[in-house]
Every structure is written in structure tokens, then in C-alpha cells.
Amino acid sequence: MENNKKTSDFLHIGNKLLMWYDKNARDLPFRNTKDPYKIWICEIVFQQTRIAQGLNHYNNFIKRFSDVKTLAESPEDEVLLYWKGLGYYSRAINIHKAAQQIINDYDGVFPPEYEEILKLKGVGKYTAAAVSSICFNGKMPAVDGNFYRVLSRIFADDFDVSNSRAFNYFSELAHLIMPENVGDFNQAMMDLGSEICKPRNPLCGECPLNRDCLAFSLNKTSEFPVKTKKVKATDLGLQYYFVHRNGEFLIQQRKDDFIWKKLFEFPLQISEELMPFIKSVKTINHKLTHKNLSIEIFNVEVDSEEIWKNFTATNDYMITDVKNSQEKSFPKPLENYIQNYQTAYRFF
Ligand code: SF4
Known part of the structure; x- marks a missing residue:
């Protein structure tokens, strides 16, 4: 399906989502801060780890490495030790290197611009968009699996999420519904995707977007997102x-x-x-x-x-x-x- 939609037709969807988020945002420790260091660590920790599973690890990590300087100056072995239990240890190695990058290349100050955050070791477009929007009023959607799922269902869009152009395609779709407050919008999409618009059996009855959701009105939520290519282990x-x-x-x-x-x-x-x-x-x-x-x-x-x-x-x-x-x-x-x-x- 080609994306030939107009923003003005869909902005109300993003606004509804923000109203829902105002009342239903999950009470998570990193929601009470705009400190880019903490938001960055949390985004990396929870990329491949469920919130309930990673929360203690995140708290312990932040307690021990309370700022960029402490992290950059700590031995790598200790950083790995505090990552214990989270798996995907390359994330910890990259976090440590990126902290040193911030000290050496940015005088210890977390860079505010999306493009600069993207230069940090281990930081991809999703994390750069999340940190810049939540902490610095950046305007990039933090497109991840939640975005793919929610957007493909709202628009009943059969664009294949395993296609190499999926990120750009769903970024464009996100812009259609994205309100001014991108930081809250990104977090609202995360919450909606994990609490309501779940991969299986989405809770459409409780969803703030059910009147706007084409897949729901067609009774086809299980058909979206479309994914053809499976990576074989x-x-x-x-x-x-x-x-x-x-x-x-x-x-x-x-x-x-x-x-x-x-x-x-x-x-x-x-x-x-x-x-x-x-x-x-x-x-x-x-x-x-x-x-x-x-x-x-x-x-x-x-x-x-x-x-x-x-x-x-x-x-x-x-x-x-x-x-x-x-x-x-x-x-x-x-x-x-x-x-x-x-x-x-x-x-x-
Ligand atoms: S109505 Fe259902 S499928 Fe549509 S966005 Fe909401 S939870 Fe997802």
C-alpha cells in the first residue's frame, strides 16, 4: 500500500493518544527525569528486556554509575558485572564506550541533537529519537516494533515490517499522527504498544484509538503487522x-x-x-x-x-x-x- 495520506486528516489520533497517556502513563522511575544520561541508559536496558524483568537492574546500574563521568571512568569488567542478568552484553560494552565518547568528544555534556546522539557507540535511530525527544524537545519519532504494530493496525497497512525500508515507511506514517509534544507521543506509543495494542489479543475495547483504527473496524487486527521474512536460527x-x-x-x-x-x-x-x-x-x-x-x-x-x-x-x-x-x-x-x-x- 502506498503512503499518500495527509497529516491534517490524522493529527487527532496523536492528540487522543496524548490525552490517554496523560491519565494512563506507567509510573516508571525514569519517567520522573529528563536527565539524558538516565533516559539513554533506560532505553538501552529496556530495548531487549521487559520492564518488570529489568527494573531492578536499571536501578542498581544507575545507583552505581550515577552519571556519565562515573561510568566512563569505571573499569569495563565492573560495567559488565552490573549488566549481569540482562543479557546481550555488547550493550554494556557500547554504553561504556559511549560514555567515554561523551567525556572526550563533548566535554562530558550529553549532546542534545539527534544527529550527534546517533554518533554515540551502540546508539541507533530509535534510541537517538527517544533521548532527543524526551530530553531536548527533539522532533523525531522513536520508531520500533510498537510503532510498526500500532501504525500498521490503525491504517490497516500491509507494508511488510521485515522490508529494509520499513523503518522509513513507518516513520512517515508516524509523522501523520504525531503531535507537537513528540517526547510524550513517543512514550505514549511505547505504553500503548506494550499495555493495550499487544502483539497477540490486543485490548481494543480499552484502546483510546479504537474509533480510528481501521484494522479494528474491519475485525482484522490479527492480520497486522505483516511480516514475511523470518530469520532462521x-x-x-x-x-x-x-x-x-x-x-x-x-x-x-x-x-x-x-x-x-x-x-x-x-x-x-x-x-x-x-x-x-x-x-x-x-x-x-x-x-x-x-x-x-x-x-x-x-x-x-x-x-x-x-x-x-x-x-x-x-x-x-x-x-x-x-x-x-x-x-x-x-x-x-x-x-x-x-x-x-x-x-x-x-x-x-
Ligand atoms: S484498536 Fe486495537 S488494534 Fe487498533 S490500535 Fe487499538 S489496540 Fe491496536
Whole structure:
């Protein structure tokens, strides 16, 4: 469907949405601030994490890294540690780098312009639009999946959301209904999309836009948004060796750009002399967004002090124990494995 609509015909929709938002905005901690640093962190945290799930993490993160300078000057490992539990750790690495960018390139002052915010590491169009509109009266719609869903339903628009032009297309549609107060409009769309116009079974009876929604009037809400291309998850096998002795075990930090960058992990290979110490193997299936992981963890309990000393002296692995490992970030399956180890061996 071609977008040949006129703004004047649809502006009342955005205004209705703002009236609804005035009364129904969710009471969230970051709603009481216009501090761009906090809004930016919150936008990144909640990009791939549900509000209920990420709220404590967000509060702890802001408590520890209360401003850009504190974040920029903190060690990356600590930033990763505070990100623990949120997953997608590249977000934390980028946040840390972007904080340093703000200190170095903008004298520590968060840039107000959309185009400048977009230059920060890890910041995409959605986040730049959200921060600039909420904090600096910017005029860009923060187009994300909520926008795709709500707009495609309101206009019963079958433009494919997996099309590479979808972002631009739905940005144009958003401009049709967008009122002057873009900051509140963006937040209202987030709230409407997550509370009312849900992906499945939208609560149309409670929706402030139901009189304007074409999909609703046609009884076709389940047909929108249209999405044809599905990204197929690929399979990946990983083999780890959990090499331990008397409550201590070996770890290394990942350098890979591939998955779990900068997180800690167990050795991926061991020498022949350790093979006889393999006691058992555990297979764990774990899903990432585009990967189905099959992880085998070999339990290597080294009961020879001489071989342990020899192996640890001739390799670059770090030696840790359960307590110290809690100060580091591991991929979820390995973290669970360590917890089971703690329980099984009753170290603490
Ligand atoms: S009426 Fe229903 S489908 Fe239309 S915008 Fe509201 S919740 Fe979404």
C-alpha cells in the first residue's frame, strides 16, 4: 500500500493518544527525569528486556554509575558485572564506550541533537529519537516494533515490517499522527504498544484509538503487522572443560566478537594429560536470538596436585573459585553450571 495520506486528516489520533497517556502513563522511575544520561541508559536496558524483568537492574546500574563521568571512568569488567542478568552484553560494552565518547568528544555534556546522539557507540535511530525527544524537545519519532504494530493496525497497512525500508515507511506514517509534544507521543506509543495494542489479543475495547483504527473496524487486527521474512536460527556446538581442584577452577575472558564478547568462560580445550580426569559430561541446550546452542561441559576434576600445578603454570587461564567468580560475568548456562557446582560440592 502506498503512503499518500495527509497529516491534517490524522493529527487527532496523536492528540487522543496524548490525552490517554496523560491519565494512563506507567509510573516508571525514569519517567520522573529528563536527565539524558538516565533516559539513554533506560532505553538501552529496556530495548531487549521487559520492564518488570529489568527494573531492578536499571536501578542498581544507575545507583552505581550515577552519571556519565562515573561510568566512563569505571573499569569495563565492573560495567559488565552490573549488566549481569540482562543479557546481550555488547550493550554494556557500547554504553561504556559511549560514555567515554561523551567525556572526550563533548566535554562530558550529553549532546542534545539527534544527529550527534546517533554518533554515540551502540546508539541507533530509535534510541537517538527517544533521548532527543524526551530530553531536548527533539522532533523525531522513536520508531520500533510498537510503532510498526500500532501504525500498521490503525491504517490497516500491509507494508511488510521485515522490508529494509520499513523503518522509513513507518516513520512517515508516524509523522501523520504525531503531535507537537513528540517526547510524550513517543512514550505514549511505547505504553500503548506494550499495555493495550499487544502483539497477540490486543485490548481494543480499552484502546483510546479504537474509533480510528481501521484494522479494528474491519475485525482484522490479527492480520497486522505483516511480516514475511523470518530469520532462521542456526545451530552451533560448543565444548567446554570445567577444570577444577579443591574448589578452584579455571576461566578465561572471551575476546570473540561472535557471541558473549568479553564475558568469562571455561577453557575450550585441554591437554592430553588432563583427559583421564574427565569425570562426566553435561549437555545443555541454550537458545540465543539467532543461534541454537548445544553446549557440552566436561567435568575435569584434577586430583593430582602436580598435574594441576603444571597445567595452570603453562597456560594463561585464571584460577578462581565460586565466591570470586560471582564478581565476574559469565554466559547464563555457565553461570548455572557454577551454581550447581557450588551446591554439589557445598563450598559455601
Ligand atoms: S484498536 Fe486495537 S488494534 Fe487498533 S490500535 Fe487499538 S489496540 Fe491496536
